[in-house]
Amino acid sequence: MHSGMIGKIDKAHQYVAERDRFEFQSMVVTVHGNNSDHTVHFDGSRWSCDCDYFHQHRACAHSMALEMMFDGMVHAREAVLA
Numbered sequence: 001m002h003s004g005m006i007g008k009i010d011k012a013h014q015y016v017a018e019r020d021r022f023e024f025q026s027m028v029v030t031v032h033g034n035n036s037d038h039t040v041h042f043d044g045s046r047w048s049c050d051c052d053y054f055h056q057h058r059a060c061a062h063s064m065a066l067e068m069m070f071d072g073m074v075h076a077r078e079a080v081l082a
Contacts, residue, residue, distance in 0.1 A: 024074050031062040038062045047076050 015021050027042045033051075040049045040062050047063040054060040067076065 019072050022073050024070070029066060031065065033062060040066055042066070042074060042076070045076060 024042060025044050029040045029042075031038045031040055031049075038049055038051045038060075040047065047059075047067065048054065049060050049063045051060050051062060054063060067074070
């Protein structure tokens with residue numbers, strides 16, 4: 001492996017260990033649910049999901065799974081309807 005790449009890999013591991021370096025502005029994720037696929041959005045401060053449960057309760061298994069996955073990296077204020 002090229003020696004320059006080894007340094008970049010080490011730096012990447014350092015960044016991963018320091019999660020506060022990351023700030024998500026937005027993202028769109030497809031969650032393959034048990035019954036169907038769902039699209040979850042993060043707009044920089046809020047989560048939303050296209051599933052019926054989210055529209056009724058402002059949270060769902062799909063959005064909560066992503067919140068757990070990105071814990072400490074994504075700071076949502078509150079859920080909103082998609």
